[in-house]
Amino acid sequence: MFGKKKSITGLTYIAQGTRVTGESHFAGDALVGGEIHGTIQSEGTVTIEPSGLISGDIECQEIKVSGLLQGKLRCERLVITGTGTVEGDVSSNHMEIFEGGQFIGVRVKDKHIDRLEQQAVVDDKKLQKIMELDDKKIKKAQ
Template identity: 55%
Template sequence: MFGSKPKKSEITYIAKGTSVTGTMYFDGDTLVSGSLQGDIHADCGISIEPNGIIDGQLRCVELKVSGVFRGKVSCEKLIITESGTVEGEVFSTSMEIFEGGQFIGVRVKEQVNLLDEVPSLLKNATPTQKLSFETD
């Protein structure tokens, strides 16, 4: 999906109306149309859809924002589309902002102090232990 890393077969989809809070780990590409809040680590790419929101600390390979991201992010590539908004502190090797996209914050030269490694308990947890969520 995102091309920076070898593709994995798993895609996680957080649907509109779904809200997840806590510490999260995704080992495949992730599409967010709902809401994520907390500390997030992803081994691949995350795409925030137009209705999606992420609020917290995020470490991923590639972040594509068509919705809203608030917080601190560390990634190789950040893409803000024409409907996307990023508010906060960003560390990225490359950054692309399409006309209409908004970046409100600061881009830092040094790595943002975030989750460097996924806690082993989280990485080895069963799927039901990894996430707890609510739907509207």
């Protein structure tokens, strides 16, 4: 009665067959059965159903993946169910993978994914130089 007023936010539902592209912000929880491509920010929990797909950069409190998540994720808690797949860079303090769930990528506990991206750029440049040297050696041998 005299306590803090709770913020009332609804559930956002992206239905199967729906495709959203661009920047999305959810004040509450989101349930994804369709596709979202782009940047997503949520103050609540994002749930990807088995038919759902999110591709892009995601920042949320918690995410439960039963479908497919591709991209860069920053969250407090990640749960991958038995039908879920996460591909990409993950920054989370808590991570749980159920039997059958798949995680393909890199996980850091702190929120410094940018360091991973910088390292990947450096590694790509080194690889490119090595390939150029190999091409020069092949041309000389011919």
